């Protein structure tokens with residue numbers, strides 16, 4: 476098994492690590508892994524993720540740091556790499572055209588309900604004049620619709636019917652993106668929960684380890 480996977484059809488440099496790259500929350504492990512791929516860890520910007528709808532714009536001054544109190548990062552800096560930690564939640568990576576911007580989002584049900592996708596797209600449209608319909612989105616490995624058991628209250632939150640108490644995060648995300656005019660969606664369709672040998676899953680064993688999804692120029 477490889478230490479990272481990527482979606483061939485998503486045309487921007489990116490990947491999500493697997494269990495075989497070990498715990499990406501560990502700075503020493505993370506830096507040595509990135510260096511092994513000839514990526515400079517100093518260029519990475521990460522978020523102290525809090526399941527919010529907060530999105531921050533970052534640049535070269537934020538390199539090699541964690542941005543507090545947010546779950547979405549946007550940059551137009553070519554050198555900056557954006558990273559998101561997950562273990563069941565959804566890592567979303569975005570870009571468009573000739574990589575005019577990069578965005579990385581941590582999307583669990585709380586952030587999705589609070590509007591993290593809409594907030595990100597709003598900033599891209601208003602602050603960067605990005606044509607929303609040209610944005611391409613990578614949906615990384617997350618807990619799948621066969622594994623994600625939830626209460627029925629979720630039905631009212633998302634206007635989707637949980638199938639036998641199972642919630643489909645991909646469907647919620649695709650619906651939101653399509654509503655905003657985005658159709659170029661690349662879902663890697665891998666499940667962190669049932670693919671036990673490949674991924675960490677918080678639901679499976681309350682693990683502290685996390686995978687890292689990165690978008691870089």
Ligand SMILES: [Zn+2]
Nearest residue numbers: 619622666669
């Ligand atoms: Zn699954």
